[in-house]
Amino acid sequence: MKTxxxxxxxxxxxxxxxxxxxxxxxxxxxxxxxxxxxxxxxxDEMLPDLADNDLLGGFAPAEVRARIHLExxxxxxxxxxxxxxxxxxxxxxxxxxxxxxxxxxxxxxxxLASSTSAILPSAFMEHLPGRQRGLVCxxxxxxxxxxxxxxxxxxxxxxxxxxxxxxxxxSCGQSPLVMKREIDGFIMNRLQGALLEEAFRxxxxxxxxxxxIDVGLRDGLALRWSFMGPFETIDLNAPxxxxxxxxxxxxxxxxxxxxxxxxxxxxGPVMExxxxxxxxxxxxxxxxxxxxxRDRRLMALLAHKRKAAKDIGK
Amino acid sequence: MKTxxxxxxxxxxxxxxxxxxxxxxxxxxxxxxxxxxxxxxxxDEMLPDLADNDLLGGFAPAEVRARIHLExxxxxxxxxxxxxxxxxxxxxxxxxxxxxxxxxxxxxxxxLASSTSAILPSAFMEHLPGRQRGLVCxxxxxxxxxxxxxxxxxxxxxxxxxxxxxxxxxSCGQSPLVMKREIDGFIMNRLQGALLEEAFRxxxxxxxxxxxIDVGLRDGLALRWSFMGPFETIDLNAPxxxxxxxxxxxxxxxxxxxxxxxxxxxxGPVMExxxxxxxxxxxxxxxxxxxxxRDRRLMALLAHKRKAAKDIGK
Numbered sequence: 001m002k003t004x005x006x007x008x009x010x011x012x013x014x015x016x017x018x019x020x021x022x023x024x025x026x027x028x029x030x031x032x033x034x035x036x037x038x039x040x041x042x043x044d045e046m047l048p049d050l051a052d053n054d055l056l057g058g059f060a061p062a063e064v065r066a067r068i069h070l071e072x073x074x075x076x077x078x079x080x081x082x083x084x085x086x087x088x089x090x091x092x093x094x095x096x097x098x099x100x101x102x103x104x105x106x107x108x109x110x111x112l113a114s115s116t117s118a119i120l121p122s123a124f125m126e127h128l129p130g131r132q133r134g135l136v137c138x139x140x141x142x143x144x145x146x147x148x149x150x151x152x153x154x155x156x157x158x159x160x161x162x163x164x165x166x167x168x169x170x171s172c173g174q175s176p177l178v179m180k181r182e183i184d185g186f187i188m189n190r191l192q193g194a195l196l197e198e199a200f201r202x203x204x205x206x207x208x209x210x211x212x213i214d215v216g217l218r219d220g221l222a223l224r225w226s227f228m229g230p231f232e233t234i235d236l237n238a239p240x241x242x243x244x245x246x247x248x249x250x251x252x253x254x255x256x257x258x259x260x261x262x263x264x265x266x267x268g269p270v271m272e273x274x275x276x277x278x279x280x281x282x283x284x285x286x287x288x289x290x291x292x293x294r295d296r297r298l299m300a301l302l303a304h305k306r307k308a309a310k311d312i313g314k
Numbered sequence: 315m316k317t318x319x320x321x322x323x324x325x326x327x328x329x330x331x332x333x334x335x336x337x338x339x340x341x342x343x344x345x346x347x348x349x350x351x352x353x354x355x356x357x358d359e360m361l362p363d364l365a366d367n368d369l370l371g372g373f374a375p376a377e378v379r380a381r382i383h384l385e386x387x388x389x390x391x392x393x394x395x396x397x398x399x400x401x402x403x404x405x406x407x408x409x410x411x412x413x414x415x416x417x418x419x420x421x422x423x424x425x426l427a428s429s430t431s432a433i434l435p436s437a438f439m440e441h442l443p444g445r446q447r448g449l450v451c452x453x454x455x456x457x458x459x460x461x462x463x464x465x466x467x468x469x470x471x472x473x474x475x476x477x478x479x480x481x482x483x484x485s486c487g488q489s490p491l492v493m494k495r496e497i498d499g500f501i502m503n504r505l506q507g508a509l510l511e512e513a514f515r516x517x518x519x520x521x522x523x524x525x526x527i528d529v530g531l532r533d534g535l536a537l538r539w540s541f542m543g544p545f546e547t548i549d550l551n552a553p554x555x556x557x558x559x560x561x562x563x564x565x566x567x568x569x570x571x572x573x574x575x576x577x578x579x580x581x582g583p584v585m586e587x588x589x590x591x592x593x594x595x596x597x598x599x600x601x602x603x604x605x606x607x608r609d610r611r612l613m614a615l616l617a618h619k620r621k622a623a624k625d626i627g628k
Contacts, residue, residue, distance in 0.1 A: 118566050140534050148534030175533040177526040185570045187522050188530045192544070193567035194512035194574065198505050199544055208501050212491040214543025216502045219489040220454050220462030222543070225536035227611050229528025230506070230513055235592050236605050243589050246580040252432050253507035256499045257577050260508065263568065266560035275557050278549050291550050296626045297541050304618035312610045 007087035008039035014142035029077040053299040121154035204270040321401035322353035328456035343391040367613040435468035518584040
């Protein structure tokens with residue numbers, strides 16, 4: 001399929017890799033055409049790493065690279081495309097204007113998808129003549145290492161467009177979460193936010209350290225979640241399955257609920273403690289190096305999951 | 315070290331493996347001595363599986379097995395022990411009476427630890443002459459596959475006892491979360507509960523399916539959490555680290571907060587939908603088989619994490 005990627009920042013360039021390694025043609029456009037070579041340099045650096053971890057779907061870096069075209073002209077980028085993925089800054093007016101252009105210039109068959117994490121599609125798609133084909137495809141960055149992507153409709157999005165977007169994402173090896181309607185935070189940020197809210201509260205209330213909480217996830221809760229998710233985890237955690245679990249253990253959670261009705265300002269006094277602990281564990285000038293470590297660990301984890309699914313079962 | 319395990323159900327027998335594979339001597343006692351051979355049969359079945367996955371610390375199954383002794387007499391079980399791990403049913407009166415016996419019979423040097431997940435230590439330890447050595451060591455079951463364990467004090471627990479318990483758990487290869495004071499749900503169930511509460515709400519409000527939420531964790535959020543935890547994840551998710559992240563993105567979560575102030579009854583109407591979806595994915599008569607799959611996947615994940623920590627870095 002032919003795709004256009006609008007905006008060549010960190011998210012746009014990551015989508016370019018994701019689409020191209022699946023065999024799709026990519027036109028990469030940026031309002032600031034001078035930014036394009038920088039995106040391409042990043043892609044050229046990343047592709048061999050991905051190939052070394054068998055994350056290019058069997059293609060050589062040069063084959064994937066050959067599918068990515070820089071395009072300075074928006075109309076040319078959108079010519080005959082099937083999927084448009086927008087990655088502009090998170091400013092609603094900017095997205096409104098940009099989507100008017102995309103809707104005007106893209107062929108009728110194309111789905112118009114935004115990567116926004118913070119703005120509901122209804123806030124910048126209502127005015128579009130083709131609003132039935134507009135929706136959000138929100139990744140966890142970088143999508144070539146994290147398969148989950150939220151497909152979120154506006155109130156006007158057609159089922160056809162939702163189906164096309166989900167199928168396209170599956171064709172890229174992504175795992176679409178097909179939402180039934182839009183909601184602030186979509187799904188993953190709501191789940192992440194709920195957990196982080198409690199994590200900041202536990203630190204603010206001096207119950208636990210930042211590192212204790214990270215240990216509790218990385219050596220505890222997140223192990224099973226990383227291959228099953230939370231519902232399958234509790235389904236297997238009581239003799240009679242998920243209903244049995246809810247009946248046995250809901251009381252613990254109901255007891256906790258009244259004590260979690262206040263927000264903690266994450267950037268307020270608790271941040272002194274959080275930042276001091278994190279800085280002691282990771283000096284601030286090592287963040288970039290540690291991000292590279294994270295990506296290598298993510299690649300190795302994906303390779304492990306693929307092997308385990310094959311050897312032990314999905 | 316010498317240890318006594320009080321109660322030979324699923325948690326007690328799992329601790330027996332965990333302590334014995336670390337080289338500790340284990341006396342396994344049960345109020346119902348007839349239950350002990352059943353526990354031993356489980357242990358005998360599990361040890362070769364663990365050995366195959368290099369999860370017995372280099373020991374042969376027979377060597378680990380030789381350290382586990384069944385004991386029908388409580389005083390004999392407690393003779394000269396350093397660590398006592400209680401795993402009786404979650405009934406406060408029963409634990410009060412049992413801990414009075416343990417405190418009377420165990421030598422002064424011994425830490426008295428409960429595996430309770432639902433009862434605060436203050437509720438059943440206040441009356442003990444040796445209450446300064448009483449505390450909770452709460453595992454995620456089974457501890458021989460999930461390293462995180464919460465070490466939770468009562469208001470009377472000494473720093474010495476907390477240090478001894480944490481050191482003992484580290485000697486078993488566990489990752490202790492050393493709590494500063496007791497709180498309902500301890501740490502991990504509070505974090506899990508916060509996420510599950512939102513997960514049930516998203517299903518009840520018809521935003522997402524059960525499977526979408528599991529996909530969002532297993533192909534999304536939980537990948538990074540499984541080797542870093544949530545704080546390190548956000549520390550690496552903004553150019554300036556965790557403070558930068560909170561300042562940039564807290565707004566999303568603050569917006570969500572007012573919409574999560576109502577509880578959903580997990581066992582109420584939403585459960586019809588949750589159970590129907592889970593049953594379609596996993597027939598209820600396959601729960602046991604799937605639990606065995608889960609444990610094999612957990613073992614493979616632990617082996618992967620150990621290798622990745624060595625090859626790529628911790």
